[in-house]
Amino acid sequence: MDRIVECVPNFSEGRRANIVDEIVNAMTMRGVKILDREMDANHNRSVITLAGDPDTMEQAVFRGIACAARLIDLDTHRGEHPRIGATDVVPFVPIRGVTMDECIALARRLGERVARELEIPVYLYERAATRPERRDLAYIRRGEYEVLKQEIATNPDREPDFGPKRIGKAGATVIGARPFLIAYNVNLATSDAHIAKEIARVVRERGGGLPSVKALGFELKDRGIVQVSMNLTDFNVTGLLKAFETVRAEAERRGVTVLESEIVGLVPLEALTQLAQHALKLPVLHTSQVIEMKLFGE
């Protein structure tokens, strides 16, 4: 397994476990590992994380999309989370030995096949987008299934990248490629939520701060502290150490100390070797120097 792509398809079913089971089973293949599976009943949505070599992943995810199209009916689907399809969104993420360009090509191949064999309209998004405005998932999904159904045939802005300009009960699917996203929070020793919100505004890209960083300020009421909650959408642009040190400097300017930070969920090894490079002034630290990679990764 020297070439690994991750995929995090979102399916519009978060209540009937047997339906999600069937979709997961459809995607279970030799050479593919199911890493995580989350169902949300309020959202009526499930999020599956799987990984494997690019060719096998293409096949596995196609089978998941075909299965969801068979089992999920958007005409009767209700949930809090916006959606346009039975398989709503399918991001591919390069993990190891695979470039972003290869993930973009994979997204396009899969999209073309989904459109051709399943007659589902497909929109390409994020790094795979064919129009600048389609980098943004929310833009593609505006009005959700119900509005898209009306507009797809007549509105040129809603013309799919692949497939028919009409929509069935399986809706439409958004497929694309993006870097690995690190969910990273820094907790501050103050109960003043304004400070967290202010720092979040300063550090996030949208406020002219750190590129590829999204940030929000929150109060953690039960602990009487506040949190700057970040998404590092491309750790090669802004990594963990830079994010931490920027938040710490902003906090110190306001007389507040950093209590601790936390990485939520998974992190790629490369984010840690990159951190070590910065912290130790290492010109380079290859992931192949990590002994576990010698043992497992070859």
Place this chain on the structure above:
Amino acid sequence: MDRIVECVPNFSEGRRANIVDEIVNAMTMRGVKILDREMDANHNRSVITLAGDPDTMEQAVFRGIACAARLIDLDTHRGEHPRIGATDVVPFVPIRGVTMDECIALARRLGERVARELEIPVYLYERAATRPERRDLAYIRRGEYEVLKQEIATNPDREPDFGPKRIGKAGATVIGARPFLIAYNVNLATSDAHIAKEIARVVRERGGGLPSVKALGFELKDRGIVQVSMNLTDFNVTGLLKAFETVRAEAERRGVTVLESEIVGLVPLEALTQLAQHALKLPVLHTSQVIEMKLFGE
């Protein structure tokens, strides 16, 4: 492979590649990975690095020792490096899902078997030592094969932990357990070797500095700079970041800046998660949060 032990046996043959091949072949088993193999003709010694689950490793290393005993004759062996046996020293290193105590038990089991089946005297060293002075490999190996041969029968200080108080052409073998050793260098922007030597003296354990750190100061003549070259003998006691920051502080006190640092060879993933914990004030970062471990390590 959720339980992994590394072993770095040293064999007293560094010139005849076919002999080393035979020993490596003897240790090659399903479930064991040969990570590295180094021969040194001047030392007339080879160092093999292998890893796998503890039970398989015990069997593999036993086979290597038996093979070396058959093929290497200490009576005719000459080389620059001190040695007492055909298989000279065998350290076991816990890598993943294995405690130091388990590695000590493994060293003892293997030692008992080598003594019983091969009639080779075995000394336990480092964490597996049964006498404080035997923690030190140099102490056990004093006078080398030639002196040990004379003294083993009569000197109670040289009584082996297992096996006969007499020595054949395969010599004696030292077996033990120790933490993973990280070779770590920090390069300083000065040509004054005294500064590197002085900092090395201050930071190393022997000089009252950082525990579990050995250090030497060197000149890198071709580059016109100097290096503080360290062995971190237990990164859980003193890790990479602490070593780096201590050297940097000592250099700055002397008006010298750190150019860069380098990790020589392999590093365990845990040394990187530990570094991230310190640099980011993370209360915890599990190696299982590293996505590659989810993919390979289960």
